[in-house]
Amino acid sequence: MASNPVTVTIPANCQGQITAISNASYTQRVDIKLDDLSTTFTGTGENVSMTTTSKSDVFLFMPLSTERTCRLTFMFDAGKGWQKAFVNNPIKTSKGPFTTYSIKSEDANDNDNNDTDVNIVCFSTSAFGTT
Numbered sequence: 419m420a421s422n423p424v425t426v427t428i429p430a431n432c433q434g435q436i437t438a439i440s441n442a443s444y445t446q447r448v449d450i451k452l453d454d455l456s457t458t459f460t461g462t463g464e465n466v467s468m469t470t471t472s473k474s475d476v477f478l479f480m481p482l483s484t485e486r487t488c489r490l491t492f493m494f495d496a497g498k499g500w501q502k503a504f505v506n507n508p509i510k511t512s513k514g515p516f517t518t519y520s521i522k523s524e525d526a527n528d529n530d531n532n533d534t535d536v537n538i539v540c541f542s543t544s545a546f547g548t549t
């Protein structure tokens with residue numbers, strides 16, 4: 419189990435996107451902070467794209483020349499206000515110019531571990547021209 423908030427590293431010179439899917443009847447919420455950028459995804463239902471504060475199903479970020487930390491706080495509302503969820507350890511995959519993170523949370527006792535399913539895809543802009 420990971421801490422909540424959980425942090426992952428966005429490599430230098432990477433642009434990318436963050437998306438989140440709900441697989442739960444309780445309302446799901448993820449607060450995201452990346453440098454001075456922040457948003458909140460919310461949603462409910464099975465296999466439903468969660469949406470940001472501005473009603474988008476994707477949060478995009480531009481590359482920076484330095485590595486940075488993305489902080490995510492996973493919550494849910496079972497009718498008693500926002501409570502922190504259990505967060506599974508992020509699964510990191512690196513292949514070619516892509517670095518991805520899969521982070522899933524659990525809000526109750528069924529342990530399907532998919533109530534919020536966040537995917538972060540980073541694409542290195544410095545990969546072009548390499549072989």
Ligand SMILES: [Ca+2]
Nearest residue numbers: 525530531533
């Ligand atoms: Ca669950």
Ligand SMILES: [Ca+2]
Nearest residue numbers: 441442530533
């Ligand atoms: Ca579920």
